[in-house]
Amino acid sequence: MANISPYGRFTHAVVRGVPESFGRADGQDTKEKESVELAKAQRQFGVLTGALRQKVGLQLIEIPADQDLPESWRIEDVAVIQGDTALITRPFRQQRRTEAEAVRRVMSELNLTVVEMGVEEGGSGGATLEGSDVLFTGREFFVGISSHTNHRGAEVLADTFRDFAVSTVPVCGGARLKNICSMGGPDTIIISNSEKARKTLRMMEQLTDHHYDMLTVPEDAAANCVYVQSPSKVDFLLHRPADECPDSIAAFQKLQDYTLLPTACSEVSKLGASLSSLCLLINRKHTYF
Template identity: 70%
Template sequence: MAIIQGDTALLTQPLNQERRQETEAVRRVLTELNLTMVDMEDAGATLEGSDVLFTGREFFVGLSKHTNQRGAEILANTFQDFAVSTVPVSAGTRLKNICSMGGPETIIFSNSEKARKTLKVMEQLTDHHYNVLSVPEDAAANCVYIRGAGELDYLLHPTQDECPNSVSAFQKFTSYTLLPTSCSEASKLGGALSSFCLLINRKLPY
């Protein structure tokens, strides 16, 4: 329901009108954290967090049924210090259904045909080389990378039961604390790991 970078939070505008009511609860929480709130004032713009991938260097926005060009333009206007590239995604798919960050320089990507097409486009749009960890199952490509205090890094990823063919790939992150996290019940409603968190990258005041 929000895209957060630094001290700025862009409240997204889901395609589903009923879900737009959820942004008010998110607004209250983020206001308490003293973030600068930005609203999408164009009623025709749609943007969902599940279509936005921030690499730490740039944004990729998946153009899908849920996110349109105008939504991507508002994101670009909000975060002008970063490049914003739009990427078409297959019908019924959201960008984070097929990829997510696995670290500062690594993107985890599904090995499906539709995901490989998206990856090829993203590689053409960026001037930076990212490492790619390929996983055989789409659900395994939706992970949450968390940079912890000091040198501690964490990766929330689907469990062995959910993605039996992909879990071994995460063992390549030898310096991470791996946290298998079940999302099987939420997935029945179309949710994924990254759908249930807002990552805030800022220094604590102590």
């Protein structure tokens, strides 16, 4: 296996602004979701980006909001990045695929090797892959097979990142894999205590030879966190605050020596998104230990 940077060591965060069309699909108000507050979503986005830049110390690259792309703030979905390679994905919904254009330009400007997931992949219907279905542990990839990501998409990811094992696990109930689990540090998986999450975890454990520590949280929404180790080797964890996930705060406090950063995302969560949906994290220092 090629040398890799320690898990969580990042230098840049790429984000995309929340547009005025937030909460709409194809330019129309979304009927099946809870009503969202645009101003509140934009404030929460500002707090997240401020935490990444000012507290964690990452270099922040913000792509302007695009009113014609109401879901483009879900930037995690359109690229999977590991090392010097960025795989530009193919979201399930046709309307979202042009979101990749601005992200592709940023990846090129950062001198990453850009790999395209072409429309021809997989024949009829083609490969689909969204980054919120991809969990990279620092050692291997788990890809959630969901209503957004199919097996052919997982195969393209495996072809792109050949230094790492890639395992697929089904995700139930319309969720994305990272709605129910995320990394809480090197070798630590944060996972919901729901039955669907426990079922997914059992499958993941059967597919890996590595032992991961588990931090179980009682609320699904709390299972998605953003872990970053700063250049000064401080462990930061961005997580849902007490007013959004009150029953999970005690679990986060078990992470000794971490700097916990409560970060609200109630508005994007109404649309099925999570904290990690709002950013792409990149390491451009090439320092390996």
